[in-house]
Amino acid sequence: MHIAICAKQTPSTTAVLAVEDGKVTWSDPGGSPDIANPWDEYAIEEAIRLKEKHGGKVTAISMGPEEAREALKTAIAMGCDEAVLVSDEAMKGSDTLATSYVLAKAIEKLGDVDLVIFGRQAVDGDTGQTSMQVARRLGWTPLSFVVAVDEVDAEGGTVTVTRAIEAGRQKVKGPLPAALSVLKEINEPRYPSFKGIRQATKYMRRSLPIWATADLEADSSKIGAAGSRVRWLQVYALPPKEGECTMIEADSPEAAAAELVDKLLEEKVL
Amino acid sequence: MGFQLSEEQQMFRSAVRALAEKELKPRAREIDESAEFPVDLIPKMAEMGLLSMAIPEECDGADVGAISIAIAIEEIGRVCGSTGLSVAAHTSLGCFPLARWGTPEQKGRWLPLLGSGASMGALCLTEPGAGSDLRGVKARGVRDRGDWVISGTKAWITNASLAKVLVVYLQTDPEAGKRGYSMLLVETDRPGVTIHPKEKKMGVRGSPTHQVSFDDVRVPAENLLGEEGRGLQQTLETLDGGRIGIGALAVGIAQGALEEAVTYARERTAFGRPVADFQAIQWMLADAETEIEAARLLVRRAAWLKEHGQRFTREAAMAKLYASEMAERVTRNAIQILGSYGYSSEYPVERMYRDARLMTIGEGTSEVQRLVIARQVLKRY
Known part of the structure; x- marks a missing residue:
């Protein structure tokens, strides 16, 4: 079975972001400012587990600038077999519509993919759209908010998953190939091993293929800013949070708790 | 001359930090209070390669090199001195001599067990x-x-x-x-x-x-x-490497204490301002930052020499001596910055202070380090 995962490099979750003249910059004194989108680690983990169970290989795909390799490095370090960076100046300024076109083209180019797995969303853009747009573009079974992959029947060509829906859980079965977006509940991602890290840094230096628009035989009007429908009109930092601290004083802990509950109800926190 | 970690070393560091923050930091207090080593974490640490850092690849080890070992021990020590010490001793005192002097049979029998954590090294x-x-x-x-x-x-x-x-x-x-x-x-x-x-x-x-x-x-x-008949020399060589590990552990403990002190100093107010605004506190923070960096450079230089097959007895002794005495000062001042809270076991700095205290004793006291350094100085000039 050939499983693909799509992953994105994002700012670290502990990075300090700053906005100046509409430009966002970030740094992280505690470590690397760029990381693999944390949601994508669940997709990577699930793909590796499926490979361990059913055999085959896992290919990681990422779209981004040439230097944006953190997501792919993490993917290989965790245990993916191969990685592809899809990168082209012309892809700059892509919204999810343009991104999904490029990713779908890359998955088509891989040729024999049975299953593509995404994290539910990226921590920077937070749209959560790309996975289902890719499914639509490929015409594959779209399975979003997956919390368990119950069965993959490669021979019968079906996949059964459990989805989280507002009212509870839903078990669905659909034909392969399929595109999944997964939630945190699905697994606990492994830490990259030292051996994996060594392999990943070597792979990034020597073997990483970089596919440009021409390699994908993509229509240049559908990529980058040209292929996008969303424009960033304004980017600004949120005003700092303000708040005040009230100490609840009462005769007994029970009375204090009751007063706290009243206040929380009043503020519509509860 | 370069001061930059390689891409691989940076990634090791992030990976160990992620494990330390998620698995160890929330439990460090309990590990100290119960005096129980977190044995349930051994498989996770082993899977990552943290228990086979000094084991050659042909024995299924991660063989990451002395610099990465120092980085990993520092990162673990930053959140949990106890786990840091056990991993340091396992690596430098348990795995190293076997990997260095073991026969193929001895290595084949024991190193996989050590690497998987089925046996910790001692x-x-x-x-x-x-x-x-x-x-x-x-x-x-x-x-x-x-x-x-x-x-x-x-x-x-x-x-x-x-x-x-x-x-x-x-x-x-x-x-x-x-x-x-x-x-x-x-x-x-x-x-x-x-x-x-x-x-x-x-x-x-x-x-x-x-x-x-x-x-x-x-x-x-x-x-x-x-x-x-070569046991004394073998032991001295083992201890040289062990000292880099203890130096790295001391740097990690001090780093953890500094971070706690900075967080507290920003939040705690006195006389209407955060205590971080006061020069008395700032000077302690500045000294801590400077001394930690100096110690880290000594540790990494000793590790670099070891990794490049050069003599490092003097450098390892200097790194261990300076880092361990530095960690005592930094953790002591961290308690001072937190005041009464620092003295309370509700905050981690008193634990870090107690943990740091061992660093000037274990694997060669400060006095022995000075002896080793002095011998080298007298030979040199």
Whole structure:
């Protein structure tokens, strides 16, 4: 079975972001400012587990600038077999519509993919759209908010998953190939091993293929800013949070708790 | 000359930090209070390669090199000194001598067990009556019909209760002077081996420390590790590497304490402003940052020399001496910055202070480090 995962490099979750003249910059004194989108680690983990169970290989795909390799490095370090960076100046300024076109083209180019797995969303853009747009573009079974992959029947060509829906859980079965977006509940991602890290840094230096628009035989009007429908009109930092601290004083802990509950109800926190 | 970690080393660091933050930091207080090593984390640490850092790749190890070992131990020490100490001792004192002097059979038998954490590594060196004085050990190994018979008592042995095999330093020929010592491998299930109850300690309480006695323990000749009569030299070489590990651990503990102090100083107000606004606090923070950086550079330079196959005895001693004494100052001042809260076990800095205190004692006291450095200085000029 050939499983693909799509992953994105994002700012670290502990990075300090700053906005100046509409430009966002970030740094992280505690470590690397760029990381693999944390949601994508669940997709990577699930793909590796499926490979361990059913055999085959896992290919990681990422779209981004040439230097944006953190997501792919993490993917290989965790245990993916191969990685592809899809990168082209012309892809700059892509919204999810343009991104999904490029990713779908890359998955088509891989040729024999049975299953593509995404994290539910990226921590920077937070749209959560790309996975289902890719499914639509490929015409594959779209399975979003997956919390368990119950069965993959490669021979019968079906996949059964459990989805989280507002009212509870839903078990669905659909034909392969399929595109999944997964939630945190699905697994606990492994830490990259030292051996994996060594392999990943070597792979990034020597073997990483970089596919440009021409390699994908993509229509240049559908990529980058040209292929996008969303424009960033304004980017600004949120005003700092303000708040005040009230100490609840009462005769007994029970009375204090009751007063706290009243206040929380009043503020519509509860 | 470069001060930049390689891409691989940076990624090791992030990976270890992620594990430390998620798995160890939330439990560090409990590990200290219960004085229980978090054995349930051993498989996770092993899977990452944290327990096979000094094991060659052909024995299924991660073999990451001295610099990455220092980075990993620093990162673990930053959140949990106890786990840091056990991993440091496992790596430098348990795995290293086996990887360095083991026969193919010894390596094949033991290194996979050490790498998987099925056995934690432990070196039996110190005795109730001898520590700094390596030639004063009383434990003996005597040849008897092709076997070795071991008798004596070892003290302050890190990880002994988690080990399946011990590296034991013994006098094997009282007539041979400094060539009268050897290292033997002793399986802990041999008749006559007693691992005594855990020592009660001031700090690094979650790292188990034991007295171990050997009562006419018989091991076969093939348990000799390295060369007969070379035990003293082998031990000195092992300790040189161990000192880099303790230096790295001290840097990590100090770094953790500084971060706690900064967080607190920003939040705590006095006289209407955060205490971080006051110069008295800022100077302590500035000194801590500077001294931690200096210690880290000493540790990494010693590690770099080791990794490049150069002599590093003097550098390892300097790194261990400076880093451990620095960690005492930094953790002490961290308590000072947190005031009464710093003295309370509600905050981690008092634990860090207790943990740091061992660093100037274990694997060669500050006094022994000064002796080692002074010898090198007097030889040099």
